[in-house]
Amino acid sequence: MKRLIEKGLMFGNLISVTSPALIERYNRALEHLTGKRTELTDFHIDISGYSPEVGDALGDHLYLNQGGCNRQFILLTTAQKAAPLLGAKFSMSRGILRQFIAENEAQLFALTARDAVAGELLNSVYSVSAPKRLFDIRKITIEADTTAGTVRDAEKLGTMVDRFMAEEDAWFDDVLIADMIGLAKKTGDVTRNPVRLRQMEFVQENYWTAHFGGVYLFRGVEHPAAITSGDKADLGPLPIKYIFDFDDRNQIARFLEMNDLVEPIVKARGIDAGAILRQKMDFIVVDAAQDRGIDLTGATRRDIRALARAHADHLPPEFHALQELLSWAEDEGPWPRIASDHPAYFYTLRAADHPDRDLVNMLLAELCPKDVRQLFIFHKELFYRLYREWSETKKSYVADFLDREYQADKAGARRALFGHDAPMEDVAPPPPPPPRRREDLIDRVGPWGAVGQAAKAAPKGPWGGPRGSRGGKGER
Incomplete structure (x- = not known):
């Protein structure tokens, strides 16, 4: 594999983390998500913040993906959107993370200037212990915030500002004003620079998963089917009419x-x-x-x-x-x-x-x-x-x-x-x-x-x- 690494064909485009400040932010996020820290002084991360070096040091390469179902992530920079996703368990995970970063790039740029953003790709399934559980995965949402809770505090401050502007006697509410000042010290001026991450929801009808030897699930087509790289008999009964393997x-x-x-x-x-x-x-x-x-x-x-x-x-x-x-x-x-x-x-x-x-x-x-x-x-x-x-x-x-x-x-x-x-419109077709x-x-x-x-x-x-x-x- 050394040959691939040297040519950038493996672990290519990973983000290098060497700054003590970034390492400390990563450790705060890592501890926030997993309760663990790393003593490494330099490592590389993928789009989700997973690091093969940290995985080796912890003896756990699924430290951000326990159970291989709800992937957690750590963002230190918006540049991670161009990085690959290592050890993907689902084909849609990288696309979702990339779109989340792109849609919230300005907000994430501001947030990661001071702290790491930690989050999780959430669906209704917490374990894929049996193949039939794959069919319960349909909608994925993203939950994210800084380790200090900046987004949560900004939403709370925004609510307070709305209340302050709407209530006639708010000028005399010393407790409300003190709370607003305290939160503003953490979040900054949310009226001029709102800190809000777009709530995103992804419906996934068709996808591949590495679980159970590799399964391609096509539900959002006219004639649905599941295709497995292994033996279809090993999947057992599934809530879909057609199940194929490569034979x-x-x-x-x-x-x-x-x-x-x-x-x-x-x-x-x-x-x-x-x-x-x-x-x-x-x-x-x-x-x-x-x-x-x-x-x-x-x-x-x-x-x-x-x-x-x-x-x-x-x-x-x-x-x-x-x-x-x-x-x-x-x-x-x-x-x-x-x-x-x-x-x-x-x-x-x-x-x-x-x-x-x-x-x-x-x-x-x-x-x-x-x-x-x-x-x-x-x-x-x-x-x-x-x-x-x-x-x-x-x-x-x-x-x-x-x-x-x-x-x-x-x-x-x-x-x-x-x-x-792209399809040609309003253009005469060429002679056959x-x-x-x-x-x-x-x-x-x-x-x-x-x-x-x-x-x-x-x-x-x-x-x-x-x-x-x-x-x-x-x-x-």
């Missing part, structure tokens, strides 16, 4: 299609589908080279393609299927047949343009673990776990690639791979391409494996029909 590839494909959650890469607008397919093929070659003990030190893209030619007979079916799809996309070959039970099937997809696209791309990354770039971007916890098992030569190649191709322009890389063009390609593309792409029929009939995928055929919706 149910046809059913997962059908679920994604029925809810319009994915689109084929070759159909997506505004991306270089050929370049993306070639890079996925390179990653598959790298994985195969690792299995054959081939040294990849300093390997370039030309070297990877030379390996593909030299060892074509030993490459897995994912490579050959993507090669056929690339050939078709560049108008050089016949329409490939890639059904939903084919190992390459999910490599041909990306999330469609909808609010849960990052969650869907996270699911696709886990279904396509050889695509190390997508895995690193959307599922870092799984990436780090798999990285530990790779050979040194693959570790070196992947770390160098991510440092060179992704770290240099993260936003640009994500936009090129997973971005969506030749019917031979256009009809095949529109009619055939998309996951069409049938739920409940998979055991009785051969599964069909977006590439399942012969080129030029015109099957109806029921035939897909």
